[in-house]
Amino acid sequence: MSANSKSNVIGRRLREARKMAGLPQDRLGVLVGLDEHTASARISRYETGVHEPNFEMAEKLAGILGVPVIYFYCEDDELASLVKAWEKLTDSDRAKFLTELQRST
Incomplete structure (x- = not known):
């Protein structure tokens, strides 16, 4: 994946x-x-892929938006949905999911 396509994934997410x-x-x-005077332009540049937020900024953005930081880096839409859903599961549900996944692979 090129740096530009990575930025586009991050921006889209x-x-x-x-x-x-x-x-x-x-x-x-x-x-x-x-x-506050540059906030909108900076976020716009992240979203359009002109600039890529460093990992520390990505963590802050993820925290505010309630998504795991890895969500921003998922190229696959289904994986991105899974990552978001995973964040909301209880530890027990995560264990059940992983057990079932291991059985099916």
Whole structure:
């Protein structure tokens, strides 16, 4: 995967998560600690792939948006959905899921 396609995946996932959270770009930027005057532009650049957030920023964005940070890096849409669902499972449900998965493979 090229750096540009990776940025596009991150940007697309970021936009999806932000919209699901109902946050405008400027508000999200301020919540992660960006200056209010540049917050919207910075988030827009992340979403369009012009710039890629470093991992520390990706962690902050994920925390605010309620998704695991790995969600931003999933190229496959089904895997991204699974990652989001995994985050919401209890430890018991995770163990059951893994047991069932191991049985089927």
